[in-house]
Amino acid sequence: MDSKYTSMGIENGAKTNGVKRKNGVEHIKVKKIKLANEGTVAHNIKVETNGHNNNNVHENKIVNEKPQDLQEARRQLPVYMVRNRLLEEIKKHDTMILIGETGSGKTTQIPQLIHEQRLEGAGAIAVTQPRRVAAITIALRVAAEMNTEIGSIVGYSVRFEDVTSPRTKVKYMTDGMLLREAILDPLLKKYSIVVLDEAHERTVSTDVLFGIVKLAQKERNEKKLNPLKVIVMSATMDVDSFKKYFNNCPVIYLEGRTYPVTIYHSKMKQEDYQYAAVCTIFQLHATAPANHDFLVFLTGQEEIETVMYNIKQIAKEATGPPIRVCPLYAGLPPAKQLQVWRDAPPGTRKIILATNIAEASVTIPRIQCVIDTGVVKERTWSGGTGAERLSVRATSQAACWQRAGRAGRTQAGAAYRLYTAADFRARPMHQTPEILRCPLASTMLLLIAAGVEPSTFPLIDTPPPDSVKASLSLLKELGAIDSEVNPKLTVIGKKMSTFPIEPKYSKVLLCAPEYNCLDEALSLIAVLSSENVFHTPMHKREEAIKMKQKFLSPLGDHITLLNVFKAFSKAPLKKQWCKENYLNHKNLTYACEVRQQLLAICLKLNMTVTSCGQAYDQVLKCLLCGLFTNCAWQRGGAGGARAAGRYVTAAGAAAALHPASALQALRPPPPALLYSELLVTGRSYMLTVSAIQPQWLQQVAPEYARRCRANR
Numbered sequence: 001m002d003s004k005y006t007s008m009g010i011e012n013g014a015k016t017n018g019v020k021r022k023n024g025v026e027h028i029k030v031k032k033i034k035l036a037n038e039g040t041v042a043h044n045i046k047v048e049t050n051g052h053n054n055n056n057v058h059e060n061k062i063v064n065e066k067p068q069d070l071q072e073a074r075r076q077l078p079v080y081m082v083r084n085r086l087l088e089e090i091k092k093h094d095t096m097i098l099i100g101e102t103g104s105g106k107t108t109q110i111p112q113l114i115h116e117q118r119l120e121g122a123g124a125i126a127v128t129q130p131r132r133v134a135a136i137t138i139a140l141r142v143a144a145e146m147n148t149e150i151g152s153i154v155g156y157s158v159r160f161e162d163v164t165s166p167r168t169k170v171k172y173m174t175d176g177m178l179l180r181e182a183i184l185d186p187l188l189k190k191y192s193i194v195v196l197d198e199a200h201e202r203t204v205s206t207d208v209l210f211g212i213v214k215l216a217q218k219e220r221n222e223k224k225l226n227p228l229k230v231i232v233m234s235a236t237m238d239v240d241s242f243k244k245y246f247n248n249c250p251v252i253y254l255e256g257r258t259y260p261v262t263i264y265h266s267k268m269k270q271e272d273y274q275y276a277a278v279c280t281i282f283q284l285h286a287t288a289p290a291n292h293d294f295l296v297f298l299t300g301q302e303e304i305e306t307v308m309y310n311i312k313q314i315a316k317e318a319t320g321p322p323i324r325v326c327p328l329y330a331g332l333p334p335a336k337q338l339q340v341w342r343d344a345p346p347g348t349r350k351i352i353l354a355t356n357i358a359e360a361s362v363t364i365p366r367i368q369c370v371i372d373t374g375v376v377k378e379r380t381w382s383g384g385t386g387a388e389r390l391s392v393r394a395t396s397q398a399a400c401w402q403r404a405g406r407a408g409r410t411q412a413g414a415a416y417r418l419y420t421a422a423d424f425r426a427r428p429m430h431q432t433p434e435i436l437r438c439p440l441a442s443t444m445l446l447l448i449a450a451g452v453e454p455s456t457f458p459l460i461d462t463p464p465p466d467s468v469k470a471s472l473s474l475l476k477e478l479g480a481i482d483s484e485v486n487p488k489l490t491v492i493g494k495k496m497s498t499f500p501i502e503p504k505y506s507k508v509l510l511c512a513p514e515y516n517c518l519d520e521a522l523s524l525i526a527v528l529s530s531e532n533v534f535h536t537p538m539h540k541r542e543e544a545i546k547m548k549q550k551f552l553s554p555l556g557d558h559i560t561l562l563n564v565f566k567a568f569s570k571a572p573l574k575k576q577w578c579k580e581n582y583l584n585h586k587n588l589t590y591a592c593e594v595r596q597q598l599l600a601i602c603l604k605l606n607m608t609v610t611s612c613g614q615a616y617d618q619v620l621k622c623l624l625c626g627l628f629t630n631c632a633w634q635r636g637g638a639g640g641a642r643a644a645g646r647y648v649t650a651a652g653a654a655a656a657l658h659p660a661s662a663l664q665a666l667r668p669p670p671p672a673l674l675y676s677e678l679l680v681t682g683r684s685y686m687l688t689v690s691a692i693q694p695q696w697l698q699q700v701a702p703e704y705a706r707r708c709r710a711n712r
C-alpha cells in the first residue's frame with residue numbers, strides 16, 4: 001500500500017449484521033427471507049439464500065449474458081424465491097407498499113412476475129423511476145431477462161425518448177413522463193397496474209403521482225371501470241406516513257438480499273471529502289483484485305472532473321491494475337451515461353465517479369466497493385426571490401443505505417463511508433421532500449391541465465403556501481391560467497402544457513411566431529434544455545476560454561448559445577469540429593434531438609416556423625415574453641458607474657453577473673438584463689444573461705412592468 005494513502009483511518013470490519021428496523025430504514029446483510037404482513041409472523045416463508053458468484057460480462061448496450069444465465073440469476077433473487085406469496089398479496093390488494101432490501105429484485109422482478117401471470121389483463125404495467133438512467137438501464141435488463149427486444153413487450157419512456165410500442169406491457173418510465181400522461185388521461189386508463197418505485201426519493205413528480213393514482217383509483221371504482229392496482233416500493237422509505245396516506249394499506253416487508261455488504265466507517269472526521277475519496281480509492285486499488293470495480297459518490301460535474309483528473313495523475317505511479325475512470329452525472333449526455341455499463345478491458349479496474357443519480361435503483365455490475373463521501377448537492381428555492389440555492393449537504397441515512405446498496409448486487413461488496421459512525425447516526429432518516437423546497441410552476445400547470453384543483457389535491461406533505469402562491473402567480477403572469485384562485489387553463493396555458501419544458505420556455509416558443517423567430521427560439525430553448533455545451537477541461541482552460549470568444553455575442557449569453565448551435569448545425573464533421581472548438585459534441589447532438597421534438601409539437605399546434613435572420617433584438621424580446629419575471633436592473637439606475645456589475649432583480653434581490661457570462665467584459669455594463677436562472681452559491685449569481693433595453697419590458701409585459709416600477 002502506498003504510504004501516502006494510509007491516513008484515511010477506515011475502521012476495519014465494522015460490519016452490519018442483520019436487519020434492524022429503525023423508522024422504516026432497512027439495514028443490510030441478511031441471510032433469511034421473511035415475508036409477512038407488517039409485523040405479523042403468521043405467513044413467514046423462510047428461504048436460505050445461496051450465495052452465487054456471477055461475474056458475467058455486460059456489453060451490447062448493457063447486458064450480454066446468455067439467456068440461461070440470466071434465468072439462473074433471477075432464480076437466486078429474494079423476490080423470485082417468494083414469488084407465489086408475493087403474487088397472492090398483489091392479487092389480494094388494490095394498494096400495497098412493498099419494502100425490500102436493495103438488490104432483492106423489486107424493480108426487475110415484480111413487473112415481470114405480474115406479467116408472467118397476466119395479472120395486468122388488457123392494460124399495461126407502468127413502473128416509475130425518479131431518474132432516466134435507471135428507467136433505461138432497468139428496462140434493458142428486464143427485456144434481456146424476458147429474452148425480448150427492447151420496445152416490444154418491455155419498453156421505456158423518458159423525456160425526449162419513447163421506446164415503447166402498442167405491444168408494450170411492462171413500461172419503465174420516469175415519474176415525470178407518467179405525470180405528463182396523466183394530463184391527457186387523469187384516470188390512467190392505459191394501465192391496470194402502476195408501480196411507484198423508489199418512493200423514498202420523494203421527487204415532486206412522484207409525490208404528485210401518489211395523489212393522481214389515489215384519485216384515479218377512486219374514480220375508476222366509482223365509474224365501475226377496470227380497477228387500478230397501485231404498488232409503492234422502496235428499500236428505505238418512511239413507512240408510517242405512506243401507510244397513513246394510502247388509507248392504511250397493507251405493508252409487505254421482504255427481508256433478504258443476495259450478497260452481503262460490509263460497511264466501514266471512517267475513524268475520524270474527514271475535513272476534505274474529495275481528498276479522502278482519492279486516498280481511499282488508491283488505498284483499495286493497491287490490494288483489490290482487478291475485477292472489483294469502485295463506485296464513488298461525489299456532488300457534481302465539476303467535482304467529478306477534478307477528482308477524475310487527480311486520479312488519472314496519481315494512477316501513473318500507483319500500485320495496482322490499470323484504471324479506467326468513468327463519470328456519471330445528470331448533465332452527461334444519455335449515451336455517455338450508458339458507457340458506465342460497458343466493460344473495461346480485462347484486467348482493468350473501472351472507477352465510476354457519480355452523483356446521486358447512481359444512488360438508487362441502478363445495478364452497475366462488478367461494483368464491489370462503494371466509496372461514499374456522504375454529501376449531496378441540493379437545490380432549494382425561495383418563492384420570494386425566485387432564487388435557487390445550491391448547497392452541499394450531508395445525505396440522509398436512507399441515502400447512505402441506498403448508496404451502500406449499489407454494492408452486493410452481483411457479488412459480495414463493501415461500502416466505505418468517509419464519515420464516522422457517530423456522524424451517520426446523527427443524520428436525519430430521510431431528506432426533505434422536493435415538494436417542500438423546489439419551484440412548483442411546472443407541476444401546478446400539469447395538475448391544472450389534468451383538471452385538478454391544486455388546493456384540494458391530496459399530497460403527503462403540503463408545500464409551503466408562499467411557494468404555491470409564487471408558482472400560481474407566475475402562471476398567471478405568463479397568461480397560462482385565468483385566476484390564482486380556482487384556476488383554469490387559458491387557451492395559451494393549454495398549449496403550454498403540451499411542451500415537456502418549463503412553462504416560461506414554452507411561453508417563449510408560443511410567442512415566437514409573433515416576433516418572426518420560431519426558428520431561433522426552437523434552437524435556443526433546445527440548447528437551454530440540455531446541459532452545458534462548452535467543454536472546459538481543467539488542464540486546457542485558457543485555450544477553451546479563448547475558443548469561446550469566437551462565439552461570443554455582445555448581446556449576451558443567449559445569442560452566444562445560438563451562435564454555437566447555428567455553427568454546430570452547419571459544421572460538416574461535427575465531432576471533430578466540437579473537439580477543435582472545445583464544445584461538447586454529445587450535448588449539442590442532444591440539443592438537436594430536443595429541437596426536433598419541440599418542432600414536432602409546434603407543427604402539431606399549427607405554428608409557422610420562420611427566421612428573423614440577424615435581427616437578434618427580436619429573439620431577445622421574444623425571450624422576454626417568457627422570462628419577464630427574470631429581469632434585473634443596474635443598482636442606482638442606468639449610468640450608475642459605481643454600481644457596475646451589481647444588479648437588483650424584479651423581486652428586489654441583489655445579484656451579480658456570473659463570472660462566465662459573455663457580458664462580463666462589456667463596458668459600460670448594460671442597464672438592464674434578462675437571466676435564465678438565479679443561483680445562490682454564497683453570492684447570488686445570474687446565469688445565462690442577455691442585455692435588454694429597459695423599455696422592452698413595458699412593451700412585452702406592460703402590467704408587470706408597471707408593478708415593478710411601483711416596487712422599485
Ligand SMILES: Nc1ncnc2c1ncn2[C@@H]1O[C@H](COP(=O)(O)OP(=O)(O)OP(=O)(O)O)[C@@H](O)[C@H]1O
Binds near residue numbers: 360363364409410
Ligand atoms: N444491469 C444489471 N446487470 C447485472 N445484474 C443486474 C442488473 N440489473 C439487475 N441485476 C440483478 O438483479 C438484482 C435485482 O435488481 P433490482 O433492481 O430488481 O433490485 P431492487 O430490489 O429493485 O433494488 P433497489 O432497491 O436498489 O432498487 C440485482 O441485485 C442484480 O443482481
